[in-house]
Amino acid sequence: MGTEKTPAADPKKETFDVTKLEPAIKIEDVWKTFDGKEYVVKGMNLTIPKGSLTAIIGFSGTGKSVILKHILGLYRPTRGRIEVLGQDLAHMDNNELTKFRRRFGVLFQGAALFDDMTVLENVCFPLIEHRPELSIDEVIQIATQKLVEVGLEAKHYEKLPSQISGGMQKRTGLARSLALDPEILFYDEPTTGLDPILTEMVDNLILETHQRTKATSVMVSHDLQAAFRIADFVAMLNAGEVLLFGPPDVFFNTDIELVNKFVAKGMRHQ
Amino acid sequence: MEQTSVFIQARERVKSNVIDFVNEIGAMVQFGYSSIKVGFEKPYRYLEIIRHMEFVGNQSVFIIALTGLFTGLALSFQVYLGFKMVNATNLVGPIVALGITRELGPVLTGLIVAARAGGAMAARLGTMRVNEQIDALDVMGVNTRQYLIAPRIWATVICMPLLTAIFDFVAMIGSWFLVVKLVDLDEAIFWDKVKSVLEFRHINEGLFKAAVFGLVFSVVCTYRGFNTTGGAKGVGEATNRGVVTSMVMIIILDYFLSNLIRIFYLLIGTKV
Numbered sequence: 227m228g229t230e231k232t233p234a235a236d237p238k239k240e241t242f243d244v245t246k247l248e249p250a251i252k253i254e255d256v257w258k259t260f261d262g263k264e265y266v267v268k269g270m271n272l273t274i275p276k277g278s279l280t281a282i283i284g285f286s287g288t289g290k291s292v293i294l295k296h297i298l299g300l301y302r303p304t305r306g307r308i309e310v311l312g313q314d315l316a317h318m319d320n321n322e323l324t325k326f327r328r329r330f331g332v333l334f335q336g337a338a339l340f341d342d343m344t345v346l347e348n349v350c351f352p353l354i355e356h357r358p359e360l361s362i363d364e365v366i367q368i369a370t371q372k373l374v375e376v377g378l379e380a381k382h383y384e385k386l387p388s389q390i391s392g393g394m395q396k397r398t399g400l401a402r403s404l405a406l407d408p409e410i411l412f413y414d415e416p417t418t419g420l421d422p423i424l425t426e427m428v429d430n431l432i433l434e435t436h437q438r439t440k441a442t443s444v445m446v447s448h449d450l451q452a453a454f455r456i457a458d459f460v461a462m463l464n465a466g467e468v469l470l471f472g473p474p475d476v477f478f479n480t481d482i483e484l485v486n487k488f489v490a491k492g493m494r495h496q
Numbered sequence: 497m498e499q500t501s502v503f504i505q506a507r508e509r510v511k512s513n514v515i516d517f518v519n520e521i522g523a524m525v526q527f528g529y530s531s532i533k534v535g536f537e538k539p540y541r542y543l544e545i546i547r548h549m550e551f552v553g554n555q556s557v558f559i560i561a562l563t564g565l566f567t568g569l570a571l572s573f574q575v576y577l578g579f580k581m582v583n584a585t586n587l588v589g590p591i592v593a594l595g596i597t598r599e600l601g602p603v604l605t606g607l608i609v610a611a612r613a614g615g616a617m618a619a620r621l622g623t624m625r626v627n628e629q630i631d632a633l634d635v636m637g638v639n640t641r642q643y644l645i646a647p648r649i650w651a652t653v654i655c656m657p658l659l660t661a662i663f664d665f666v667a668m669i670g671s672w673f674l675v676v677k678l679v680d681l682d683e684a685i686f687w688d689k690v691k692s693v694l695e696f697r698h699i700n701e702g703l704f705k706a707a708v709f710g711l712v713f714s715v716v717c718t719y720r721g722f723n724t725t726g727g728a729k730g731v732g733e734a735t736n737r738g739v740v741t742s743m744v745m746i747i748i749l750d751y752f753l754s755n756l757i758r759i760f761y762l763l764i765g766t767k768v
Contacts, residue, residue, distance in 0.1 A: 298634075298635050300631065300634060300635070321639075324634075324637050324638070324639055325637060326637075327634065327635050327636065327637040328636070328637035330635055332631075332632065332635045332636075334628045334631065334632060335628070336627055336628060338627060338628040338629050338631065338632035339629075340629055340632075341627075341629075351636075352636050352637075355636065355637070355638055356636075356637060358539075412635075
């Protein structure tokens with residue numbers, strides 16, 4: 227996966243058939259309303275193949291973050307079914323969900339580092355929580371290895387998140403999300419608000435991590451260039467539905483006007 | 497016709513506000529109950545409780561002692577001036593002791609700690625919420641109520657009686673200083689009268705109230721902070737609402753608790 231794109235994509239076909247690939251995440255006819263009146267997700271269907279790097283793109287307010295929170299089990303669908311790693315999230319109680327989420331790693335938009343912990347402590351935290359069998363030396367060793375993998379220098383390990391740059395915070399957040407060797411990695415708008423150099427650095431980091439870990443990766447992003455450059459599959463959402471799903475090539479050979487408009491504007495602005 | 501419409505609108509608004517208020521109280525009770533309950537489940541968060549006790553308790557000692565000292569001085573002075581008119585200055589000590597241990601100690605400690613620690617709890621949790629740190633804990637498979645809320649509630653419930661005991665003690669030192677050292681009443685009479693009137697149950701009553709106040713304001717403030725929405729503005733609002741609600745609830749609750757305790761004493765046949 228990663229830079230070598232998934233084969234069998236017919237660029238002229240507007241909906242890509244992923245049924246032959248083993249799914250990591252299956253979203254089936256999911257509907258969501260918060261107030262009982264207006265639906266923010268309207269019968270969404272999406273299958274994310276195992277081991278792929280899939281980008282979810284779309285205009286603001288199209289339900290990207292909402293669907294991500296559904297996959298993470300932070301929201302429950304009003305109707306429909308979400309299957310992650312073969313398990314239906316809707317039938318799990320809170321305790322089961324809490325345990326199940328240990329198989330995920332998430333890099334948040336602002337990295338979401340714990341500001342009263344140092345860089346190293348942030349990465350040690352999930353290990354201390356979920357691997358009580360490890361000694362403190364082993365925990366530090368694993369955390370250090372993860373920080374090395376994301377390219378963070380040792381001189382920053384004892385610093386607080388407020389004392390390091392935005393790029394370093396992203397690296398720390400990624401190292402923390404990798405600490406438990408997750409089966410699925412989620413990236414929530416990982417490059418929003420970053421300058422172009424930092425954006426490229428984060429994109430490369432995501433790609434390198436994906437190639438190294440082979441974990442299923444899901445990236446919610448506004449950054450079309452990055453999505454088309456690094457993702458194996460792209461899903462474009464509009465008004466709570468999947469407008470188009472497939473390998474990046476599909477997006478340059480479609481008759482769907484909204485997709486063409488979005489791609490043209492997105493590529494011009496970046 | 498127009499007047500009727502205005503009346504109906506006003507009635508509907510009041511009705512909606514009352515329903516919102518009741519819903520919110522219900523949500524807070526549910527939040528507090530589930531957080532306390534989950535605190536009894538593994539993994540036990542002893543270290544977190546101790547860390548929060550250091551913040552809620554240890555870091556409040558100085559301000560509580562200072563407030564206690566001046567409350568003792570001021571109250572004794574006023575009581576002394578009043579009792580002097582009826583030639584009963586010997587009773588200044590016991591009256592101040594009863595007032596401090598049963599009412600002023602727990603209430604003032606509650607108000608001060610709610611403002612200091614409760615406000616900080618709401619602000620801290622609110623900041624964690626808007627910075628997605630709570631979401632990060634959730635997706636890491638950490639039970640956020642067990643890790644963030646339960647230790648704060650337990651730490652507050654444990655620390656509040658201890659802080660109130662400090663307040664009571666220092667306030668009585670203040671009272672002694674004013675009555676014995678400044679006004680020059682007899683020291684033996686002062687302590688003798690205090691001992692003859694003040695019983696352990698009066699002190700315990702205040703300490704019990706303090707624990708209840710701690711429970712209430714820690715639940716209110718953590719609830720506000722945990723459910724913060726809307727960025728930095730939301731954090732400010734959550735903190736403000738948390739502290740104000742806590743203070744009002746402490747004062748209202750004090751009245752009802754005092755009466756409940758009286759009823760309890762009557763039921764067990766103890767002199768009130």
